[in-house]
Amino acid sequence: MVSGIKLSKRDRIFLICTYTYVAIALLLVAYPILYIISASISDPKMVASGEMWLLPKGITFKGYEIVFQNSKIWTGYGNTILYTLLGTTINLVVTMPAAYALSRKDFVGRGFFMGMFMVTMFIGGGLVPTYMLVKGLGMVNTMWALVLPGAASIWNIIVSRTFFANSIPAELQDAAQIDGATNIRLFLRIVLPLSMPIIAVMALFYGVGHWNSYFGAMIYLNDDAKYPLQLVLRQILVLQEMQSQVGGIIDATAAAAQNNKAEIASLVKYGVIIVSTLPIIVVYPFLQRYFVQGVMIGSVKG
Amino acid sequence: MQETEKMHLRTINSHKNVKRKFKGQTWKKIRQNWELYIFIAPAFFYFLIFSYGPMYGIQIAFKNYIPSKGYFGSEWVGFDHFIRFFNSYYFWDLLWNTLSISLYELAIGFPIPIILALAFNEVKDGFFKRLVQTVTYAPHFISVVVMAGMIITFLSPSNGMIIHAIEGLGFSAPQFLTSPGWFKTMYVFSGVWQSAGWGTIIYLAALSGVDPGLHEAAIIDGASRFQRVRHINIPTLIPTMTILLILNMGGLLSVGFEKILLLQNSLNMSSSDVISTFVYRSGLVDAQYSFSTAVGLFNSIVNCILLITVNQIVRRTSENSLW
Secondary structure, three states, rough: OOOOOOHHHHHHHHHHHHHHHHHHHHHHHHHHHHHHHHHHOOOHHHHHHHHOOOOOOOOOHHHHHHHHHHHHHEEEEEHHHHHHHHHHHHHHHHHHHHHHHHOOOOOOOHHHHHHHHHHHHHHOOOOHHHHHHHHHHHOOOOOOHOOOOOOOOOOHHHHHHHHHHHHHHHHHHHHHHHOOHHHHHHHHOOOOOOOOHHHHHHHHHHHHHHHHHHHHHHOOOHHHHHHHHHHHHHHHHHOOOOOHHHHHHHHHHHHOHHHHHHHHHHHHHHHHHHHHHHHHHHHHHHHHHHHHHHHHHHOOOO | HHHHHHHHHHHHHHOOOHHHHHHHHHHHHHHOOOHHHHHHHHHHHHHHHHHHHHHHHHHHHOOOOOOOOOHHHHHEOOHHHHHHHHOOOOOHHHHHHHHHHHHHHHHHHHHHHHHHHHHHHHOOOOOHHHHHHHHHHHHHHHHHHHHHHHHHOOOOOOHHHHHHHHHHHHOOOOOOOOOHHHHHHHHHHHHHHHHHHHHHHHHHHHHHHOOOHHHHHHHHHHOHHHHHHHHHHHHHHHHHHHHHHHHHHOOOOOOHHHHHOOOOOOOOOOHOOHHHHHHHHHHHHHOOOOOOHHHHHHHHHHHHHHHHHHHHHHHHHHHOOOO
């Protein structure tokens, strides 16, 4: 912060403590992640015995082979990509124009709309009435049940509205209107091109949400072929269904012992964790700035 | 725009009375900006259908809902479902589990991001700081299913990583996944691992707004770094802390039920069953629609009361309340 002044003894001790604390936090968070990466390519025997504790040992790609051969995982991947793209598009189409309208001071009724939307932050219908509504609309076992009930989040509308209100100069809009531009033209040609940062943030927030969600799919979908990745992962990681499936594969190749199956199954688990989280983990460091921006805009009360 | 509007006002003012003028202006704004109503329409209908629609369905909490009879045909039973819930043998267990998990989470998960943010703020800008931030934010993006999978794998009694570590230190490892006594700790600490880093962002934003002059003045007065953190940085965070605390209190009865549902098993049920997982099970699995709607409604009413109460208390004692 303020440098150039020689550190006193107590400041040096304080800084050493701070850096130690931060370094411990770093290690605690990083270690499980590194462990999973290493375990996914290590000999499962060494993982199970605890011999592999940081760097991969007895490197094998068997886990990934099984993961890539599993058609369920690929179907799930495809479904998730579809739901994420469709869902995020709907989210943006609902959120952006509404947030822009709410950012306009000359929009008659914005207090009413804002109030109506905000109430839903605190009061909701609850799980069962929502389920019955979705069922009543005939959306059960269709992808619409996953993308429409969460088509907008009031939080994201507020964040975008704050951005529009603070970052698009009102004079620009006035000038465009005097020149006879309609509101639609103004929004599409002037406001949106200036709002790429917030569009990126919103697309990321909504997109990650769709990618990671499982609960909607669990209650609304009953057809395996429509399952998103997270639901397939739930079967493998939480319900441990891979054990028997892997067993089948192993038995076909060699007469393997029971605990060998379990070892392969856990190898597969590390593999699917990596494969399913990879897109986000790879993209994330590049987009981190935008995510952080999004949280910051949200924290400025608008 | 303002200029033209003012001129407009003046001309209208000259031959019409004040009331008519305002009406005329509002009407003119509505006509001029009619497209904005198209902009808001999708969101309006979304909230109307998917947020207000279910609120209409809450009435079945007071009815004996039978799907074939529909909302209207089902008979009213008043508070029967609520009374049945309050008198059930599991009521106090559910309430206790829900509250204790929430408060445990609050006690551990609330201060850690604050301390972490204060520490991050002292670290010099550069590679190390960027690395720490990138790594600690990352778990936020891990899905709840993968998180649960990681917990189950790491704590697996035969070959879990954490079990190996504990045994390596010479202790005997408990059965984390299946013992009720460990469920809450497992839930809370995995949550801290996943979200403490991300939680610092909002505090770091507040810290970046500190006037550097304050620090300079404090240095001249001979304040140590610790004293500056204590007397400048921490007071800066208090408004943010208060707001987040109020919001957290308002959610005391809505614990992260997606993760609990995944970690729940028949052996740890006695400490892992919370109100929201109970609503899911009785409502969607056992199809007791009316009863579970009543339980859900009880849950949200308590949340609302808590939020309002805490906000009132805060408003009396400081100026940082939500409203």
